[in-house]
Amino acid sequence: MAAPQPSAFPRSRITDHLMVSEMKKDLRNTSENSVKLSCLNIWKLYGPHPDRLTGKEQLLAASRDPHTFTALRDVSLNVRRGEIFVVMGLSGSGKSTLLRCLTRLVEPTFGEVLLDGVNMMSLSAKDLMEIRRHKMAMVFQNFALLPHLTVAENIGLPLRIRGESGGKIESTVSELTALVGLSGMSKRLPHQLSGGQQQRVGLARALTGDPEFLLLDEPFSALDPLIRRELQGELIRLQSRLHKTMIFVTHDFNEAVRIGDRIVIMKDGKVVQSGTPEEIVAEPADDYVGSFVAGVDRTRVITCGRIAAPATAHSYSFTVDAQSKVADVAEAIASAKGAVGVLDGGALKGEIDAGAVLRMVSAVRLAGFNV
Amino acid sequence: MTRDRTSFSFEQRFGISAAIVVALACVSWSLPIAAKYPLSWKWPLDQLLTMWLKFLVAQISFITRGIAHILQMPLDFAIGLLAKGFEIPLGSETVTIPPLSWAGVCATFVWIGYRVGGTRLALLQAACSAYIVLFWQWHAAMLTLASVLVCVPVAVACGLLIGVFAYSRPKLNQWVLTPGLDIMQTVPAFAYLIPTLLLFGFGPVAAMIATVIFATPPMARVTTLALNQTPMEIRELGKMVGCTERQTIWRILLPSSLPSLLVGLNQTVMMTLNMVIVASMIGAGGLGFDVLRALRQLDIDRGFESGVAIVLLAVMLDRQGVALANAAKPGAASSKTLAAMFGVPLAFLIVATLLGTQFDWLREFPKALRLSTGATLNDAVSWININYFDAIEAFRIFVLTHFMTPIKVALTSAPWLFVSGVVTVFAYFVGGARMAFLSAFVFAFCLVTGLWDKAMITIYLCLSATVISVVIGIPIAVLAARFDPLYRATTVAIEVLQTLPSFVYLIPVVMLFRVGDFAALLAIVAFAITPIIKFTMTALRTVPADLVEAGKSMGCSGAQMDFFIRFPVALPSILLGINQALLFALAMVVITALVGTRDLGQEVYIALTAANPGRGLVAGLCLALLGILIDRLFQAGVARLQHRKSSQSFVHGELAAA
């Protein structure tokens, strides 16, 4: 996978840009079937310059203008088909801007976006409208429900805009209302629903057009912690049935870890690290990432395979799977006498003892940095 | 602008300004030409405009008459329906269809009031209708209502379209539409009448067109504002579900901002009513015409009765509209409630009107039961004038000699070069080169069109009324903010006062003080004081609770609390209120021409009676320019004050941090 390694990013903006330009070819070559969306060297500058810049020189000149604010600096990423791809970062780090660049709600100043191999930047307004109608949908932080429409009407809106027939809308809507657990509320108006219910409507509406690609901008950030957890579970459940490709923006690292198949972490418009939750928790690239990781229950993220030591025996009376999370087998490890074996696809990979678990829990040493 | 601020210090700029003022004074008082603008230098813009307009009219009158003809139809229909009935020639005889019965119309008002506002609103509607029926202002009121009913949909449709257009073309909006609407709203209503008179002829249709032109800008503004204020996410939703631009606006943005639009609708209704009254001058008829006639004949009783009818009609429409806007919870109107809302009154109307063909009392309220103030009001006023003439006269003379005349003399006799120079220097001081340019332009316009003296009288009336409004209004607001019952009473009073057409304010002052500057001043003050009281009172009451608590915990007394906490926090809103008052005053000054002031309003009025469009338009433009100048100057001054203050407190903050 060509996701840039954090250490590969030098400080200077100029070399930054040149480096990644090399990589762009690299990404193109890996345009395997499994990549749903890739974005290449996206820059977004707010300031007095044309919407779209073509040359590197223009870009560099514009970004040096004191009236220009650089919201995204050379972001490249690949989102695979069927995964939940989380974009995580503090507020103001450019997450929403990135998300909107991917859909061209915001025009990227530089860079390209490929959706199913189609260059989004070269689409006419009409084609873009068609793509938005059929291929993608968005869930908003503050729900963006239309206040004058009922739950059912809100959910059916994308189909109505497409001009579908009444019967089709009705059946889709009742199916979706049930799917998100709102049966019996379809006649209510948004202001008669709780926040959690409103976002369920938002989710259902995003699924209405049966898009392959969902974009969720901090969908649960406006909700209370308990409701938030409930909806996270709901999203995971939905995903296990629907297998959509999702980009999920959040500022909550726990949420990112819980939901994401892969995570990129952003800071000041740049990607500072990307990887699976486990990779990030195990090896935070810098103090910024480390400060997020510090609050996470590592045992629920890190797998046995990662902390296994080389095996010292040929067979163990008790074994665990390399993919299981440490928390799920901690009990077994604690009650076993001595080490337990770690199996990866049936083959013995190593061993774990209680000491390994404790070392992992006491954190920090794993990646060798201090919080 | 920013450069010259940084290059001179405050003291330097002050010094320079003072020097310029002294120099101006020397020149102005030594050079006769600088004192009195020579008549021969007048640029006959009014004559040019008149010529040009007459030419235009000659060219396009077939279009305008055509439009008038088309608009005549709905108006005739509404008037027939509400007031006059229809006469349909059928073969040799004519069949007369009577207008809607008063009982049915009243029942409709009460019913809708009940549906949208509950028993209280229903009672209010009933009481107001009862007055109009008992004092038999019915025909006039229905004529007025017919105009309103026809004008409002047209104005709302135009406003919506312009508003949407402005939203989708922000550049055009900023450079063309907004200034255009600004001018349309500051040109006095009077001034619209003249060109419409010319283009469409005397009569209800011309009045209707003037009314629509007058009532459209607020709806357009509300629409653009509502569209721009819809949350970003909703706009993005529109794009993400693949709406075309038109779908986004008409299916997503406009419906979701329905509550704001309804507020705009209500404003449009009130503006329409206000203008229909003013437009009685060019033949709108109805209540406005009755008041106008009474004002001209100084027939106090008739004027008062019609005036009250206008007030009550305004209150009825306004309360109904407000309740409707509040009741319009999104989606609340299902087809069933709609049927009840409109079906039932329709039945009332039909039944009452049909019965009216049998029972006379349903057609015309019986004469025997009608009320009238008769001569009592006239007698009461005479009695006051006889018994308190000396006191009133003494008061009038006192205010005139000690307050108004000095300002008037100062403004009208000061050399034009000095006045315009000083204001322009001040404009430069608070708002930089652009403001100075605006100021110079406005004064130059007044001078070359020969309207200098009238402009000065306008300013004098406007300023002195605003000063008095501040002096009276702020203490009232402070008290009202302090005591709950007073607050409630004041709120209601202000709501009612704000719905009144400006015309109505003239009636009581004319009753007591006849004509002249003093009567005008009182009417202006009564009109301009409402925004001051409202803004100040609301601002004082909405000071954040934690600030008030902070003050209490420091042990502030009541007065200290006002002085240290409430006033400073509320100051921006209070200043905004004063700014509004200035503009209100300006709008009212124009109307006071009817009671004999010699300001720009008089110029418009004369032009109106002489059907001289150029003269009226020039005076109207002059007024609009003065209004814009006053508004911008005041705002720049306030911004400047606050800028100074915030930079000071920033310095303090830094010191404290260090």
Ligand SMILES: Nc1ncnc2c1ncn2[C@@H]1O[C@H](COP(=O)(O)OP(=O)(O)O)[C@@H](O)[C@H]1O
């Ligand atoms: N229209 C705009 N003009 C100027 N700056 C903007 C604009 N939109 C966003 N920004 C800036 O871009 C940065 C990133 O914003 P955003 O993507 O919304 O951050 P996040 O979603 O991570 O909180 C912020 O610092 C914000 O101030």
Ligand SMILES: [Mg+2]
């Ligand atoms: Mg955001």
